[in-house]
Amino acid sequence: MSKKHNLGTICVQSGWQPKTGEPRVLPIFQSTTFKYETSEQMADLFDLKASGYFYTRLQNPTNDAVAAKIAELEGGVGAMLTSSGQAANFYAVFNICQAGDHFITTNSIYGGTYNLFGVTMKKLGIDCTFVDPDWDDAKIEAAFRPNTKCFFGETISNPGCNVFDIERFAKLAHKHGVPLIVDNTFATPINCRPFEWGADIVTHSTTKYMDGHATAVGGVIVDSGNFDWDAHAEKFPGLCTPDESYHGLTYTKAFGKAAFMTKATAQLMRDLGSIQSPQNAFLLNLGLETLHLRMPRHCQNAQKVAEWLEQRPEVAWVNYPGLKSNKNYALAQKYLPNGSCGVIAFGLKGTREDAIKFMDSLKFICIVTHVADARTCVLHPASHTHRQLSDEQLLEAGVRPDLIRLSVGIEDVEDIIDDIKQALEK
Numbered sequence: 476m477s478k479k480h481n482l483g484t485i486c487v488q489s490g491w492q493p494k495t496g497e498p499r500v501l502p503i504f505q506s507t508t509f510k511y512e513t514s515e516q517m518a519d520l521f522d523l524k525a526s527g528y529f530y531t532r533l534q535n536p537t538n539d540a541v542a543a544k545i546a547e548l549e550g551g552v553g554a555m556l557t558s559s560g561q562a563a564n565f566y567a568v569f570n571i572c573q574a575g576d577h578f579i580t581t582n583s584i585y586g587g588t589y590n591l592f593g594v595t596m597k598k599l600g601i602d603c604t605f606v607d608p609d610w611d612d613a614k615i616e617a618a619f620r621p622n623t624k625c626f627f628g629e630t631i632s633n634p635g636c637n638v639f640d641i642e643r644f645a646k647l648a649h650k651h652g653v654p655l656i657v658d659n660t661f662a663t664p665i666n667c668r669p670f671e672w673g674a675d676i677v678t679h680s681t682t683k684y685m686d687g688h689a690t691a692v693g694g695v696i697v698d699s700g701n702f703d704w705d706a707h708a709e710k711f712p713g714l715c716t717p718d719e720s721y722h723g724l725t726y727t728k729a730f731g732k733a734a735f736m737t738k739a740t741a742q743l744m745r746d747l748g749s750i751q752s753p754q755n756a757f758l759l760n761l762g763l764e765t766l767h768l769r770m771p772r773h774c775q776n777a778q779k780v781a782e783w784l785e786q787r788p789e790v791a792w793v794n795y796p797g798l799k800s801n802k803n804y805a806l807a808q809k810y811l812p813n814g815s816c817g818v819i820a821f822g823l824k825g826t827r828e829d830a831i832k833f834m835d836s837l838k839f840i841c842i843v844t845h846v847a848d849a850r851t852c853v854l855h856p857a858s859h860t861h862r863q864l865s866d867e868q869l870l871e872a873g874v875r876p877d878l879i880r881l882s883v884g885i886e887d888v889e890d891i892i893d894d895i896k897q898a899l900e901k
C-alpha cells in the first residue's frame with residue numbers, strides 16, 4: 476500500500492492485496508505446511524537464504540497480511556503476530572535480553588505484564604527494575620546499569636489510566652544506549668503512534684480494541700526499524716554477532732532494518748512457538764477494518780460518562796485522561812489529542828462491599844475479565860485481575876483497592892449512563 480494513505484484507509488484496505496482472480500477478502504490459510512519443488516528450495520528457507528513459507532509456526536500468509544496492516548498503521552518496518560499480548564511483551568523483551576541482563580519498566584503497567592516481568596522473567600535470570608514515572612530524570616537514570624537492555628512502558632496504563640511520557644522516556648533510554656518498548660494496547664495507532672515520539676518497538680494485546688469484539692486472544696510486535704543495534708553492539712550480541720543456530724549468520728548484517736523482527740521470527744517463534752492461529756488472525760483483521768470508526772465512539776462515550784460520574788455524589792474520584800481535572804490531562808493533550816480510550820477508573824465513597832453491590836446491580840453492563848471491546852463492562856481489579864498482588868504492590872501499580880475499571884463500549888451513551896445511574900441509586 477502507498478504510504479500516502481490515511482489511517483482509516485489503511486484499516487480497510489491494507490494487508491491482503493489480491494491479484495487478478497484471487498479472493499477479495501483475506502483467506503484463512505488453514506495449512507501448517509507449504510509445498511516446494513526441490514530439496515534445495517526448502518534448504519534455502521531453513522538457512523534464511525530465501526524467504527518463503529514452509530511451516531506455520533514460523534510464518535503464515537494470513538498472519539503476515541494482518542501483521543503488515545498493523546505495521547503500516549504504526550508506521551513500522553515489520554510486525555509479527557503472537558498468540559497473546561503476554562507473548563508479545565515477553566518476546567519483545569526476550570529478543571534482546573538473556574540471563575544476566577536487566578531492563579527497566581514503569582510500575583504502572585498491566586497486572587499480567589507486572590507478573591511476567593517481576594516474577595517469571597526473574598526465574599529466567601532477567602532482572603527488572605520498576606520505576607515510578609513521576610520520579611525526576613536523575614532518579615530514573617539511577618536505575619540504568621551496564622547490563623540494562625531496554626526500557627518499557629504503556630501508552631495508557633491498564634487499569635490505572637496513566638499516560639506515558641513517551642518522548643521523555645525515549646530520550647532517557649537512548650541516552651543510555653537502549654531501545655524504548657511501548658505497549659500501545661489502549662491507545663491503538665488510531666489515537667497514538669509511539670514511533671512518532673521516539674519509541675523503537677511497539678507491542679499490543681490485539682485481544683482488546685484491535686479485535687474489538689472479544690472474539691480472539693492475540694498480540695503483535697512492531698519494529699520501527701529506527702534503533703541502531705550495531706552502534707551498541709556490545710549490548711546486543713544476539714543481533715550483532717553470529718547466530719550459531721543459523722550457520723553463523725549475523726542478523727543486523729544480513730537483514731538491516733528487519734534484524735529485530737527476523738530474529739524474533741527465526742529464533743523465538745521457531746523455538747518457543749507462540750503463534751497466532753490463522754483463524755484468529757482473520758478475526759483480528761475484521762476488527763481492524765473498523766478500528767478507526769470504533770475508537771472515536773469509545774472516546775466520546777467515555778468522555779461523557781467520566782464527566783457525568785465526576786458530578787455524582789456517590790463517586791469519590793474519577794480517573795480519565797480526558798478530564799480537565801486529571802493529573803494526566805496535559806500529557807493526554809500532547810500524545811492523545813483525538814481522545815485516549817474507553818477505559819475509566821473510578822472509586823465509590825463507601826466500602827469495598829458497596830463497590831461490589833454497585834457492580835452486581837448493573838444490568839446490561841456486565842462483570843467480565845476483559846476490557847476494550849464493543850460492550851460496556853466493569854471489573855474490580857483488586858478482587859479480579861490483580862488479586863495476586865498485595866495492597867502495597869497494588870498501590871505501586873497505580874491500582875487503588877477501591878478502583879472500579881469501567882470499559883465504555885460503543886452503545887448509545889444515554890443507555891450506558893442510565894444503567895450506571897440505577898446501579899448507583901441502589
Ligand SMILES: *Cc1c(COP(=O)(O)O)cnc(C)c1O
Binds near residue numbers: 661
Ligand atoms: C490485556 C493486556 C495485555 C495482555 O494481553 P493478552 O492478550 O491478554 O495476553 C498486555 N498489555 C496490556 C496493556 C493489556 O491490556
